[in-house]
Amino acid sequence: xxxxxxxxxxxxxxxxxxxxxxxxxxxxxxxxxxxxxxxxxxxxxxxxxxxxxxxxxxxxxxxxxxxxxxxxxxxxxxxxxxxxxxxxxxxxxxxxxxxxxxxxxxxxxxxxxxxxxxxxxxxxxxxxxxxxxxxxxxxxxxxxxxxxxxxxxxx
Amino acid sequence: xxxxxxxxxxxxxxxxxxxxxxxxxxxxxxxxxxxxxxxxxxxxxxxxxxxxxxxxxxxxxxxxxxxxxxxxxxxxxxxxxxxxxxxxxxxxxxxxxxxxxxxxxxxxxxxxxxxxxxxxxxxxxxxxxxxxxxxxxxxxxxxxxxxxxxxxxxxxxxxxxxxxxxxx
Numbered sequence: 383x384x385x386x387x388x389x390x391x392x393x394x395x396x397x398x399x400x401x402x403x404x405x406x407x408x409x410x411x412x413x414x415x416x417x418x419x420x421x422x423x424x425x426x427x428x429x430x431x432x433x434x435x436x437x438x439x440x441x442x443x444x445x446x447x448x449x450x451x452x453x454x455x456x457x458x459x460x461x462x463x464x465x466x467x468x469x470x471x472x473x474x475x476x477x478x479x480x481x482x483x484x485x486x487x488x489x490x491x492x493x494x495x496x497x498x499x500x501x502x503x504x505x506x507x508x509x510x511x512x513x514x515x516x517x518x519x520x521x522x523x524x525x526x527x528x529x530x531x532x533x534x535x536x537x
Numbered sequence: 538x539x540x541x542x543x544x545x546x547x548x549x550x551x552x553x554x555x556x557x558x559x560x561x562x563x564x565x566x567x568x569x570x571x572x573x574x575x576x577x578x579x580x581x582x583x584x585x586x587x588x589x590x591x592x593x594x595x596x597x598x599x600x601x602x603x604x605x606x607x608x609x610x611x612x613x614x615x616x617x618x619x620x621x622x623x624x625x626x627x628x629x630x631x632x633x634x635x636x637x638x639x640x641x642x643x644x645x646x647x648x649x650x651x652x653x654x655x656x657x658x659x660x661x662x663x664x665x666x667x668x669x670x671x672x673x674x675x676x677x678x679x680x681x682x683x684x685x686x687x688x689x690x691x692x693x694x695x696x697x698x699x700x701x702x703x704x705x
Contacts, residue, residue, distance in 0.1 A: 407583040411587055415590065418594055424617060424699050425697060426699050510676065511677070514674070519612070
């Protein structure tokens with residue numbers, strides 16, 4: 383641009399062509415949208431005892447055995463827990479219309495972990511017709527209340 | 538700058554220069570024919586979306602797919618799946634690493650997969666884990682062969698694939 387004095391003046395405006403940038407970005411985004419995992423799958427960890435240890439070697443830790451019936455009834459029985467309150471040692475929670483009564487199960491497990499903070503082990507014993515989601519829910523309740531070692535007994 | 542730019546031969550007129558209040562540079566007597574689209578904000582939004590997707594694109598083992606006809610149970614407390622041998626039960630059929638297996642052949646199939654896992658140098662310090670994927674409505678009798686077979690083969694750790702509550 384020439385000024386009236388005849389001196390050149392430098393252009394101060396700078397234009398950046400954003401179209402290729404936009405193009406690359408949209409290609410990247412389309413690729414990531416197609417490959418994105420929107421649902422994160424988690425896992426419920428269970429540890430199985432495989433034996434190899436003599437019964438006399440170690441003192442058995444307190445554990446809760448959980449028998450799950452097809453009718454929705456759940457029977458909790460404490461094992462190797464001499465200091466446990468009697469009302470918590472052996473309890474049956476009956477189902478309603480073939481379904482587990484979850485609020486009673488939750489209350490029991492919460493009470494159990496409150497009165498026995500050292501309780502870490504649970505063994506779940508489902509029946510043939512026990513639903514998989516019910517079994518997982520029971521394990522979830524145990525995990526929520528601090529029981530880390532959960533096992534499943536096969537039929 | 539515009540005189541040295543590659544746009545010199547392609548630009549009809551500059552939308553930016555045309556908008557100037559002091560000295561608008563416009564072809565005199567003509568109406569602007571170019572539709573000027575301000576891409577800066579759009580590029581900004583796209584860049585943020587890209588960064589979000591890049592950060593989100595990690596985590597769970599991609600082999601564990603959440604299929605439409607397999608509804609996983611939901612839990613409140615779960616851990617992430619990092620590695621493992623996947624066993625899926627669907628419509629009464631058993632699949633070990635996507636290969637259909639008869640219930641009687643589960644122990645041998647799991648043993649074979651465990652050996653493959655152990656042979657891999659990357660898994661030298663890792664314990665073989667089993668990832669079980671089953672529909673939430675399945676009965677335990679369908680899962681029992683897997684639990685039995687895995688115990689026989691020597692899997693100490695089981696991971697039941699679940700959905701964190703709130704995700705479907």
